[in-house]
Amino acid sequence: MDYLTLFQYALVLILPAAYLARRYYLSGSPAPIPTTAPVDEKPTKSIMQAPRDDLAPPKDDPFTLAQLKEFDGSDPSKPIYVSIKGTVFDVSSKADVYGLGRSYNIFAGKDGSKGLGMSSLKEEHAVPDYSDLNDADRKVLDDWHAFFTKRYNIVGRVTDLPVSAVKTEAEAEASPSL
Ligand code: HEM
Numbered sequence: 001m002d003y004l005t006l007f008q009y010a011l012v013l014i015l016p017a018a019y020l021a022r023r024y025y026l027s028g029s030p031a032p033i034p035t036t037a038p039v040d041e042k043p044t045k046s047i048m049q050a051p052r053d054d055l056a057p058p059k060d061d062p063f064t065l066a067q068l069k070e071f072d073g074s075d076p077s078k079p080i081y082v083s084i085k086g087t088v089f090d091v092s093s094k095a096d097v098y099g100l101g102r103s104y105n106i107f108a109g110k111d112g113s114k115g116l117g118m119s120s121l122k123e124e125h126a127v128p129d130y131s132d133l134n135d136a137d138r139k140v141l142d143d144w145h146a147f148f149t150k151r152y153n154i155v156g157r158v159t160d161l162p163v164s165a166v167k168t169e170a171e172a173e174a175s176p177s178l
Contacts, residue, residue, distance in 0.1 A: 048147070049094070049151060051150035051151055052150065052151055055150075055151075055152070055153055056153045058153070058154035059153075059154060059155050059156055060156060060157060061088075061155060061156030061157075062156060062157065062159040063081075063083070063088050063156050063157065063158050063159065064158070064159055064160045065110065065111065065128070065158060065160055065161075068081055068083060068088065068109055068110060068111070068158060069109045069110065070109065071108070071109050072100075072105070072108045072109020072110070073095065073098055073099040073100045073102070073105055073108045073109065074100050074109075076099075079092040079155075080092045080094075080095060080098045080099065080108050080109070081108070081109060081155065082098060082107045082108055082110075082112075082148070082152075083110065083111035083112075083113075083128070083158050084111065084112075084113055084116060084141070084144055084145045084148055085111075085113050085130075085141065085145055085165075086111065086128070086157050086158045086161050086165070086166075087145065087148075087149075087154055087157055088154065088155050088156040088157060088158060089148045089149075089152035089153065089154060089155070090152055090153045090154075090155045091108070091148075091152050093152070103121075104121075106121050106122075106123060106126050107126060110126060110127075110128075111127075111128035111158055111161065111165075112125070112126030112127065112128070113127075113128055113129075113130045113141055113165070114126070114127050114128070114129060114130040114132075114133060114141075115127070116140070116141050116144045117130050117133045117137040117138060117140050117141030117144075118133065118137055118140075119140060128158070128161050128162055128165045129161075129162045129164045129165045130165065131164040131165060
């Protein structure tokens with residue numbers, strides 16, 4: 001076999017193999033295609049309040065649902081609390097929306113996780129047990145929890161959530177990817 005034949009073999013065998021190998025490699029790690037503008041490039045205006053950077057370290061004080069009720073905005077001398085998935089937030093800074101007779105007073109002084117997940121302001125939905133929510137509504141609920149965590153001080157946790165709500169949390173912790 002002379003050098004020319006060897007060279008031809010190389011062309012016929014190695015080049016396609018190299019091409020296929022390259023395609024295989026690239027398909028496994030496609031170059032990221034930017035779908036949105038970098039966040040700091042184009043600040044978006046939101047009707048929602050901005051996250052705060054002056055929050056106090058979270059507290060872990062125990063609250064029963066009955067105790068939580070005292071902080072429903074009906075007594076102006078007391079703070080207003082909203083619980084989400086058992087985390088109690090002090091929303092007094094937004095008495096204009098959570099105070100008595102205001103749009104979101106339905107969530108004050110209680111854990112209304114299910115209603116938040118369902119985007120519902122109905123009294124019967126503002127309950128702690130969200131175990132029958134579908135995945136999409138659970139995501140909405142988790143987004144609200146994250147929203148509140150960035151904007152309100154955590155003052156404690158509810159200690160007597162209904163068993164089904166607590167079970168839902170335990171399941172989520174057991175398999176966090178679900
Ligand atoms: C026509 C329908 C709705 C409109 C026009 C509306 C409008 C608004 C506006 C303007 C804000 C900002 C309020 C502020 O920061 O002062 C807000 C916040 C909020 N909305 Fe709605 N909303 C609607 C429906 C709902 C529903 C169905 C829910 C039920 C879950 C909901 C839950 C909330 C919550 C929890 C906040 C956050 C308030 C905070 O803590 O900053 N909204 N909404």
